[in-house]
Amino acid sequence: MLAKGFPRIREREILRVAGELGGSDAALAATAARHEVLKWAATQIGTALTADASQLEAFELFRGGRTCIAAGLVDEQRTLWALRVDRPDANVAARTWTTEVTLGYAAGNGRALFSLRLLVGSPEDELLIEPAVPAVVRQLAAACGLLQSGAPMASAPWTVVSEQDAEALVDQLLAPSRNITYLVCTVPEGETAPLINAPLLAKVMLGLARVVIVPAAYTWLLTRELGKSLSVYNGAVRAYLPGFSLDANPMAHRLYLVNWKPGEDRARAASTALRWMAANESIRRLELGSDVLAFSDVRQASLDHERERLRQTGGADKDQLAAAQAQIAALKDDLRRAADTQQWLSDEHKAAEERAQTIEQQLHGAHYRIQHLTDLIRTRGDEPDLDEQLPTTWAEFADWCDQVLSGRVALEASARREVRSAQFEDPQTAARCLLWLAGEYRDSRINGGNGDLRKAIDDGVHNDRCGADSFDYTGSNGRVTVEWHIKNGGNTRDPHRCLRIYYYWDEASQMVMVVSMPAHRRSGAT
CATH class of the missing domain: 3.40.30.10 (Glutaredoxin)
Incomplete structure (x- = not known):
């Protein structure tokens, strides 16, 4: 329990990096990389390190509020070495930066691997920082070479x-x-x-x-x-x-x-946003335990290995006791850090839920505003989409939908993919059909209709049930049954002349969702 007046320190993860070390000899590459990591660590704690890079030495070094801890492991399958450096922030009191570096390779299996985590412990509710990879990443890239998907970083x-x-x-x-x-x-x-x-x-x-x-x-x-x-x-x-x-x-x-606006420092704001985005994406994409190894995992594996070695070789009781005590101390440290991480994740989850609720409320407000303005235009005797310029090519069709039909009709991912390679010869007829969905059809649904509008829309084009061609679709709104489509006559399947627009009504967003167009969709019935 914290004493009154002392802020709670929360540890938050900022970013993760993973890659391969250059060089075909994994053992030599890992040794060279350890040498660079130890040089970097010495600059962080302000004193020379006597550790031998050619050995997987475990050590702990404490100096002036800065710590440097290393752990290593060699067994039949793998060689692992990890280092953790904790140092105080130079400008913000009670803020501490933690960098974890792990190097390893499997016996006879490809290149040596590298991973890094950057964490920060701080009482601040909002971190006013610009995320950046630690200098050791650039040092390794320059001295040893770092690769991602086979290409140099x-x-x-x-x-x-x-x-x-x-x-x-x-x-x-x-x-x-x-x-x-x-x-x-x-x-x-x-x-x-x-x-x-x-x-x-x-x-x-x-x-x-x-x-x-x-x-x-x-x-x-x-x-x-x-x-x-x-x-x-x-x-x-x-x-x-x-x-x-x-x-x-x-x-x-x-x-x-x-x-956006002359005279404003938008470039700096955009740069900060991009840095946060890339850092957050690295945490989301790189998985702990597989893509990135935490220092605690390597240390515990190393301690487990040492205890088992002492047991099998009949080590002295005092040595086995010391190994057990070291592992207990390490577990306590890992537990504390895990609790901090759990609290951070809980806080982030709560904040994300609040942001999602705010965005959802804003979206509902925007939809209401669109409908209000549409109704207002009609009360003045005009039609909202009367003068809209229709797309003349399929290349511009999806962009036209996003700009003109926003908040009323949306293309699902499958439909977006199809319109890019569409062969139907008249994209303007297809556009007029979507305007009908955005107007008369959507109005009927909003006003309580069940969507049963079997009627002509354009010359030779009408709205009807799919019948035996109905199908289930899983998209942005989960799994739905698509039962309606807009079709032209002629009983042809020629993609140049056949028009089909399959859609469903999403009650939550009050929008028409187009699933497939403009070709006839193959089904069990066809």
Whole structure:
């Protein structure tokens, strides 16, 4: 229990980094890396370390509020070594930084592996920091080489200098195997560099994200290949997370507008937001125990191994007792840190729930506002979508839906993917059908109708039940049954002439969700 007046210190994890060490000889690479880590640790605690990098020495060093602890383990399957450094913040009282580094390799199985965790203990409710990888990551990358997915970690941005580079960037963004975030920084027209400090961003995000600079002359290619809603241009920065695809939700791969208002330091604010995003993504993506090893896991494994060795070799009772006491002390330390982490996770979960509730309330308010303005336009004798310009190509169709039908009709991921490769010859007819869903159909549902609107919508196009072609679909709103579609006549399956728009009504969001279009969907009945 804390004494009255003393703030509670909470330990929070800031970021994780994982990769492979350069060099084909895992043992030599791990030894060289330990040497660099020990050199870095000496600068953190302010004294030279006498540990031999060629040995997996365990030691504890305490100096002036700074600690450095190492643990090692060698058995038939693996070689592990971990080090933890705790040091006080130079500017903020009661704030302590913890860096954990783990090096290891399996016997006869590929390269040596590296992982790192950065944590901070502090009484602050809000951390006013700009996350950055510890200098030891850059030191290892320079001296030993660090790799991710077989490619070297780069502490400098990649600058696109040709259309071939831009096409290669698109390929990398869409690669299913990509496991690192790409921060694509664009250069505005008439400028020679991004408005954000891309070289600094690449340096402090080494191992967390790859920074790419795209001059204005090549941003059009990103728009052509990815679509306007998923592209980035005019000085903005976009974070493309792993798993990005052409049917991705644009909000999941956030766009940062750096030059919103002249005279405001938006670049600094955007940089801070990007650093937090990449740091948080590293914690979400890299799993403890597999991608990243915690120092406590290596230390406990090492202590277990030593106790078992003493037992099997008949070690003296005092030695076995000392080993048991060391393990108990380590377990107490791990338990304290685990309790701090649990409290941090609980606080973060509560804050996330509150943010989600706020966003949901704002979304409901926006939907109500859209409906109110739509009704107001109609009371004045006008139609809200009467003068809307319809898309003439399928390439612009998804962007048109996002801009014109927002809050009323949305394309599910499957439909977004399909419209990009659609063969139906008349995208404007399809657009008019979605305007009908956004208008007459949606109004009927909001006013209590059951959606049973079998009627003509356009010349030769009508709304009807799917009948035997009904199907179950799992999308953004869970599992639903799709029972209605818009179709044209002619009894043809030719994708150039056949139009089908399969949709369902989502009561919670008061929106029409389009599941598949514009081709006929193959089913058990067809």
